[in-house]
Amino acid sequence: MAKTNTIITIGRQYGSAGREIGYKVADELGIKLYDKEMLDRAAKESGICQELFETHDEKPTNSFLYSLVMDTYSLGYTSGSYTDMPINHKVFLAQFDAIKKIADEGPCILVGRCADYALEECDNVIRLFIHADLDVRIRRIARIYDLTDAKAKELILKTDKKRASYYNYYSNKRWGAADSYDFCLNSSKLGIQGTADAIKMLVEIKERDCEKQL
Incomplete structure (x- = not known):
């Protein structure tokens, strides 16, 4: 059973362990974490081909030509109000809808993909951003993906x-x-477990204060 009524959104720098921290919090609060699962849900509910969500995942496409080409490719998958838009906008809106539906189902953690923005009107949300010192992120990414420090840094900056x-x-x-957020936490100062504990404490304080106001 969930130990919270709060929805947590996590924006994160690459290599800050934001997703790992999210999984810890989700596990300890007994709620679900959505990361790539948001894409699966959006694809299923919109009827837009799954591959297009993967292609556009947290990547803006400003190229009109690319949108045009992708649009032609995706015509078979789109329906209704999405039809006249560039494909990157269709994908974003489908994801936006999926995020709102997931949030309506109860407390959860949503990682990235503008979830904080999609749920701007909701009161029971804590919007977090997890960052970390660059040298710590370089070490982490180099270790996980077996890269040189230079390659790890390049990947971090690009992502x-x-x-x-x-x-x-x-x-x-x-x-x-x-x-842009309610709280920004530095995971290289708090550690992975420490950041997870800090998030749980913030949720607890928010819920306690909300009860007092009722």
């Missing part, structure tokens, strides 16, 4: 740039900026 572009393109906020 963060994509995530920032996606978030800034689709939301009205700035990726990683403190005022």
Whole structure:
């Protein structure tokens, strides 16, 4: 049984262990974590081909030509109101709808994909951003993927740039900026378990204060 009524959204720098921390919190609070599962859900409910969600996952596409080509490819999969839009917008909106439906089903953790923005109107949400010192992230990614430090750094900068572009393109906020979230946590200072504990404490404080207001 869930030990919380709160939905937690996690934005994260690449290599900050945001997803691993999310899984720890989900496990300890008895709730589900959605990461790539958001894409599966959006594909299933929109009828848009699954591969297109993978292609566009947290990557903005500003190329009109690319959208045009992909649009022709996807015509067989789209229906209703999505038909006249560029494919990257269709994919984003389908994901946006899926996030809202998942949130309606109860407390959970949603990782990335502008979930904080999709749930802007909801009160029972804590919006988090997890970051870490670059040298710590380099060591982590180099270890996990067996890369040199230089390659790990390159991958980190490239991935963060994509995530920032996606978030800034689709939301009205700035990726990683403190005022875009309720709390920003540095996992290289708190450690993975420490960050998970801090998140649980924030949830507890939020729920306690909400009860007082009722």
